[in-house]
Structures are given as C-alpha cells and as structure tokens.
Amino acid sequence: MREFLIQGLLHQPLTEPAPSADDAAIAEVARALADASRRKLGRSLSIREVDAGSCNGCELEIHALNNAFYDLERFGLRVVASPRHADVLMVTGPVTKNMREALERTYAATPNPKWVVAIGDCAFDGGVFAGSYACLGAVSEAIPVDLHIRGCPPDPIALLKGFIALVDSRI
Amino acid sequence: MKSLRDAMSNGRHVEQSRPWPRCVVDHTSWLRAVREISKGHGDMLSLWSDGADVHMAILDHESLQIGIITIECPDGCYPSGAHMHPPALRFERAIRDIYGLEAEGSSDRRRWLDHGRWGVRRPGAGPRPCAAAGDPYDFLAAENAPLHQIPVGPVHAGVIEPGHFRFSANGEIVVRLEERLGYVHKGVERLMVAAPLERAARLAGRVSGDSTVAYALAFAHTVEAALAIDVPRRAILLRALMAELERIANHVGDIGAICNDASFSLMHTHCGILRERVLRTARTCFGHRLMMDRIVPGGVAADLTPEGERTLRALLSEAGKLIPLFMRLYGDTTSLQDRTVGAGFLRPELATQYGCGGFIGRASGRSFDARRAPGYAPYAEFSFPIGAGSEGDVDARVWVRFDEVRASLVLIEQMLERLPAGPLLTENAPASGETLEGAALVEGFRGDIFAWVRIGATGAVERCHLRDPSWLQWPLLEAAIEGNIVADFPLLNKSFNCSYSGHDL
Ligand code: SF4
Numbered sequence: 205m206r207e208f209l210i211q212g213l214l215h216q217p218l219t220e221p222a223p224s225a226d227d228a229a230i231a232e233v234a235r236a237l238a239d240a241s242r243r244k245l246g247r248s249l250s251i252r253e254v255d256a257g258s259c260n261g262c263e264l265e266i267h268a269l270n271n272a273f274y275d276l277e278r279f280g281l282r283v284v285a286s287p288r289h290a291d292v293l294m295v296t297g298p299v300t301k302n303m304r305e306a307l308e309r310t311y312a313a314t315p316n317p318k319w320v321v322a323i324g325d326c327a328f329d330g331g332v333f334a335g336s337y338a339c340l341g342a343v344s345e346a347i348p349v350d351l352h353i354r355g356c357p358p359d360p361i362a363l364l365k366g367f368i369a370l371v372d373s374r375i
Numbered sequence: 376m377k378s379l380r381d382a383m384s385n386g387r388h389v390e391q392s393r394p395w396p397r398c399v400v401d402h403t404s405w406l407r408a409v410r411e412i413s414k415g416h417g418d419m420l421s422l423w424s425d426g427a428d429v430h431m432a433i434l435d436h437e438s439l440q441i442g443i444i445t446i447e448c449p450d451g452c453y454p455s456g457a458h459m460h461p462p463a464l465r466f467e468r469a470i471r472d473i474y475g476l477e478a479e480g481s482s483d484r485r486r487w488l489d490h491g492r493w494g495v496r497r498p499g500a501g502p503r504p505c506a507a508a509g510d511p512y513d514f515l516a517a518e519n520a521p522l523h524q525i526p527v528g529p530v531h532a533g534v535i536e537p538g539h540f541r542f543s544a545n546g547e548i549v550v551r552l553e554e555r556l557g558y559v560h561k562g563v564e565r566l567m568v569a570a571p572l573e574r575a576a577r578l579a580g581r582v583s584g585d586s587t588v589a590y591a592l593a594f595a596h597t598v599e600a601a602l603a604i605d606v607p608r609r610a611i612l613l614r615a616l617m618a619e620l621e622r623i624a625n626h627v628g629d630i631g632a633i634c635n636d637a638s639f640s641l642m643h644t645h646c647g648i649l650r651e652r653v654l655r656t657a658r659t660c661f662g663h664r665l666m667m668d669r670i671v672p673g674g675v676a677a678d679l680t681p682e683g684e685r686t687l688r689a690l691l692s693e694a695g696k697l698i699p700l701f702m703r704l705y706g707d708t709t710s711l712q713d714r715t716v717g718a719g720f721l722r723p724e725l726a727t728q729y730g731c732g733g734f735i736g737r738a739s740g741r742s743f744d745a746r747r748a749p750g751y752a753p754y755a756e757f758s759f760p761i762g763a764g765s766e767g768d769v770d771a772r773v774w775v776r777f778d779e780v781r782a783s784l785v786l787i788e789q790m791l792e793r794l795p796a797g798p799l800l801t802e803n804a805p806a807s808g809e810t811l812e813g814a815a816l817v818e819g820f821r822g823d824i825f826a827w828v829r830i831g832a833t834g835a836v837e838r839c840h841l842r843d844p845s846w847l848q849w850p851l852l853e854a855a856i857e858g859n860i861v862a863d864f865p866l867l868n869k870s871f872n873c874s875y876s877g878h879d880l
Contacts, residue, residue: 253534257559259876261584261665266534267628268654271647285532300879301492301507302558303537306529332578337498338562357584359664 733822
C-alpha cells in the first residue's frame with residue numbers, strides 16, 4: 205500500500221490538463237462548470253440518481269464521473285444517498301411501468317426547489333424501448349424534466365456539459 | 376444424459392434448428408429430463424417460451440453437447456419441474472407472466488416480472504387489459520420474535536439498479552433474504568417480435584449495458600447459425616478482442632467497487648483510473664466507450680486502425696504492469712481481507728445445481744467457461760487459463776476476476792498478433808422464405824449468456840430469447856447472504872454483481 209500512497213504523492217493529478225485532445229476537453233468543460241457552480245451555488249449541489257429502467261449503460265458513465273479524470277465532487281456536485289438530501293434528480297431509463305411509482309415517490313420525497321435531469325436517449329423518448337407495453341417511454345411522462353442529456357449512453361464529458369447548462373440556465 | 380439422447384432419437388426433430396438440435400417431446404420425457412438434470416447429469420441452460428410451446432436448453436455433462444427439448448402446450452399448460460429442480464422456478468413464473476402458460480404443479484404461484492402495473496396481463500399471448508394499480512406481493516413471513524424484517528429498495532442508496540430485498544434478520548444476522556425483481560422489465564422479448572435484424576441487434580445490445588458486447592455477440596451468433604453465415608476471420612478476432620476488453624473493463628471496475636464497499640477507497644481510485652483508460656481505448660479503437668452496436672450479425676461495424684492498435688498495445692502494457700500491483704495491494708491489505716475472506720460463502724453444490732456461470736461459479740469450484748466448451752471461434756486456437764477457486768467467498772470471487780483480467784490481457788495480445796487483413800462483414804443473405812432457428816452460448820464477463828432466435832420467412836425476428844447469467848446467480852445470492860450480517864450485504868451483492876436489467880429484460 206505504501207507504494208501506492210507514495211506514487212499518489214509524487215504523480216501529477218490526473219485531473220490536471222494534459223496535451224491530449226480528450227483531457228483538454230475535460231479541462232475546458234471543468235473550468236466552465238467550476239465557474240458556474242461557484243457563481244450560482246457556492247459550490248454545493250446534491251444529486252440523487254434514480255434508475256427508472258435503464259439498461260445500466262447510463263449508470264456506468266455516471267459512475268465514471270467520480271473517477272479521477274472527471275472528479276465531479278471538485279465542482280461541489282455530490283451524488284447523495286437519499287432524495288431527501290438532493291437538489292437534483294438524475295433519472296435514467298425509459299421509465300418502466302414497474303418503476304413508475306418508485307420514481308414518483310422519489311420525486312415527491314425531494315425537497316423544493318428541485319430540478320430533474322433526464323439522462324440518455326431512453327429517458328428522453330424511450331430510446332430503443334419506445335412503444336413497449338412495459339414502459340412509459342420518457343421521464344417527462346412521469347415527472348417534470350428540466351434538462352435532457354442525450355446519448356446512448358452520454359459520455360462523461362456530455363454529462364459534465366449538461367450540468368453546466370443546468371447550473372447556468374436553470375438554477 | 377440418457378433422457379436427452381432418447382429425446383433426440385425418439386422425439387420429433389425440428390429441422391431448422393442450428394447449431395443444436397431441437398426436439399419436441401411428450402410430458403413424460405420432459406419430466407425425465409428435468410429429473411436427470413436435478414440429479415446432476417446436465418445443466419438447465421434456460422427455460423423459455425415462444426408463446427405456444429415451452430423450450431428447455433440442456434447441457435449434457437457426459438457428451439458436453441447441448442440439446443433443446445420442447446413441450447407443446449395446446450391447453451395452455453405444461454408440467455412444472457421446479458419441485459425437482461428449483462432453478463426452473465423463476466423461469467416458470469416469468470413464462471406465466473408473459474405468455475400465460477401455466478406450470479402445472481408449481482408451488483409458487485406469485486407473479487414474478489408482472490407487478491400488476493402494465494395495464495395488461497400476459498402481454499405475449501393475447502393481452503388482457505387489467506387495472507394497473509399494482510399487485511400485492513406475499514413475501515415469506517418472519518415468524519416469531521426475535522426475527523424482524525428489513526425492506527430495502529427498489530430505489531437503493533447508491534448509483535445502482537433497482538430491485539427489492541426483504542431481509543429477515545435476527546439482530547444483525549441475516550436469517551433469510553428474499554428478492555423481488557422485475558422493476559426494470561422493459562418487454563424486450565415482445566419488442567423483438569417482427570423486428571428487422573438490425574434493430575433486434577441493437578435491442579440485444581441493450582439488455583444489459585455492461586455486457587453489450589457479449590449480448591451483441593450472442594445475438595449475432597444465433598443469426599449466423601440460423602442463416603448459415605460465415606463471418607470473416609478479421610471480424611471474428613475483432614469481436615473476441617472487444618469481448619475481452621469488455622471483460623477487463625468490468626472486472627477492474629468491479630474489483631475497485633468491491634473494495635470501496637469494504638471502505639478501501641485507494642483501490643477503487645486506481646481501478647477507476649484503469650477502467651477509464653480501457654474505455655477510452657475502446658473509443659479510440661472502435662468509436663464507442665462501451666463498444667455498443669459494434670458487433671452486428673455477419674461481422675463487425677468498426678475496424679481497428681493502426682492508431683487504434685498502438686493505443687491498445689499501450690493499454691496492454693500499462694495494465695500488464697498495474698494488475699500485479701493491484702493484486703499485491705489487495706492481497707497485502709489485511710483490513711480488507713478481514714472483510715472479504717469468509718464472507719458470502721456460496722456452497723459448491725449450489726453453484727453446480729444452478730449451473731451458475733462466470734466468476735461466481737468458478738470461485739465455487741464450477742469450472743465452466745463457454746469460450747472453452749461448447750466453445751466458439753476464435754478461442755479454440757488460444758490456450759488461456761480460466762480463473763478457478765473453491766473457497767466460494769467474496770475473496771475467492773475477487774481473485775478469480777484478477778486471474779481473468781490477466782488471461783484476457785494475454786488473449787488480446789495474441790489476437791493482435793494473429794489479426795489478418797480482410798473484410799469485416801459478410802452480408803446477410805436475402806430472406807430465404809423459410810423459418811429458421813439459431814442458438815448460442817457466449818461467455819460475457821458475468822458468465823454464459825444463452826441466446827435463441829427464430830427468424831421468420833420475411834427475414835425479420837419472429838421470436839428471440841436472451842437469458843442473462845444473472846437468472847441463475849440471483850437465487851444464489853439469497854443463499855450466500857445467510858448467516859452474514861446485514862451491513863455486509865452491499866459488499867456481497869457487489870461481489871456477485873448480478874444484472875437487474877439483464878434479468879428483468
Ligand atoms: S440511453 Fe442507452 S445506455 Fe442509457 S439506459 Fe438507454 S439504452 Fe442504456
């Protein structure tokens with residue numbers, strides 16, 4: 205373990221801008237998000253994720269937001285464990301009918317003011333699952349949506365950009 | 376398995392089934408087959424319906440051959456096998472929910488995927504409208520003090536999929552866990568009906584996003600078997616390469632997440648970085664981080680460029696250095712081992728009985744890997760170790776996954792060496808005017824995915840069945856948690872990492 209800790213101390217943080225196109229894109233998005241979140245939120249926004257029938261692909265990319273490359277928390281955006289602690293609900297999936305009530309109750313349990321971000325093509329219009337007897341077909345069919353982030357799944361940069369848009373224009 | 380051999384020689388053969396034979400059998404032969412499976416002569420790979428008949432895919436232990444038997448259900452029922460072979464139970468319940476076919480004699484008549492929310496009953500066979508208010512569900516009761524029940528879910532505390540867990544606990548100790556799944560049921564089997572192959576492939580790739588490559592491959596194999604399509608060699612190798620990348624990404628991510636659930640975030644951070652590098656490499660190589668829709672019936676939809684190959688080789692060399700370090704870090708951290716060793720023990724008998732695939736089965740002594748047997752191209756030409764263990768605890772499952780990551784790294788290296796130039800796709804033949812069937816078994820990171828398709832005269836899908844490995848793993852989580860403390864559930868659950876979406880379909 206010592207090795208890893210020492211290595212951690214000596215190495216440059218991964219979140220530092222690096223020459224590759226990818227990392228430059230992150231750095232740019234990161235600056236914009238940091239700026240917006242400082243101005244508007246004093247750097248604190250709590251997000252609660254609800255999977256309303258996703259294939260779990262969107263969850264994988266949401267998870268990636270927490271890795272050292274994207275490090276969502278440095279912007280003051282935190283994923284929290286309960287809707288009672290949340291300002292933003294991040295919803296994925298085509299809203300299966302079996303999840304509808306759970307989603308509505310989670311929404312009801314989130315204190316005002318609150319915002320809903322629908323993530324992925326499924327959450328937008330049901331994606332490939334549109335038209336199924338088992339799906340509502342869009343998050344907006346169940347609860348009001350403030351912002352859509354499209355993609356199947358949207359990659360972490362797209363997610364970060366979405367959050368900038370949310371913080372900038374809605375909050 | 377005698378009953379399977381008999382069925383195959385006496386039953387009515389369905390001509391168009393490839394690559395494995397399918398036979399229509401009677402009531403008695405059906406039950407004989409289940410009995411032999413229950414005695415350990417074979418594995419029940421899957422049990423499903425097409426709306427009219429019920430099918431069972433069986434892996435015969437003796438011959439290592441797969442066969443499919445079919446029972447016709449003109450009266451809307453067939454004999455339940457769950458009393459002899461419990462793994463059949465949830466399949467039978469799901470068949471009833473979707474197609475209304477009754478498993479006669481089943482002891483559990485509760486609905487499984489149907490929560491009474493669809494507004495219809497049996498959507499697969501003449502849907503009947505009904506109220507969508509939700510059905511009550513009878514969980515097994517916790518009888519008498521000091522037992523109490525803890526309901527958890529469907530919405531969980533982390534960024535994970537939804538499902539309900541009902542714990543009966545004695546103080547801190549879990550006496551029983553009962554799962555209720557189906558929350559993310561999307562009706563995929565029905566969406567498949569009449570779907571053109573291209574759309575069907577996209578759907579298959581979204582049954583469980585973390586296994587999108589494996590699902591796309593399984594679906595492609597079924598179509599290629601049914602239509603007798605030869606896939607170009609470059610495509611075969613690229614597919615396998617994607618599948619191994621997917622395996623590495625998932626194993627690495629999950630090992631980190633397991634350690635994180637034991638509050639060891641250092642490992643989580645490092646695994647997260649490596650996983651991200653794998654995903655970026657996947658995007659550079661194939662244009663999508665999860666490699667969705669890159670495998671299509673007939674071949675692949677993305678080529679590996681020289682630049683992609685360089686990136687991939689760089690990843691291999693980096694991961695090759697990191698993985699042994701991770702293994703040391705994991706093995707040397709005693710506070711972590713304190714949580715994982717001995718926790719969530721899955722008895723080998725249960726793994727065998729359920730035909731439990733993947734690292735869960737392999738950590739409990741069931742050394743099955745679909746890449747080896749029944750096997751599919753190109754794996755026969757590579758020698759690679761498959762992870763193995765017998766301890767059956769969280770720790771063993773982690774080690775098996777480490778071993779598999781190492782094996783996959785070597786495999787990719789070898790595949791790159793042998794990658795020939797050449798075409799990427801064999802065009803699908805025009806619709807043949809006949810009904811054709813294909814089946815496949817593909818090893819995803821989680822275990823073997825069974826897929827079956829019937830293609831109609833027009834060339835579109837008539838029926839498709841996709842069985843996630845989780846079907847045979849979820850029930851075992853209920854067994855593995857027994858006697859552990861409630862607070863260890865997240866750790867155990869992560870060490871299984873079953874797919875909700877893959878199961879609920
Ligand atoms: S948008 Fe795509 S990745 Fe996200 S849940 Fe839907 S199918 Fe899965």
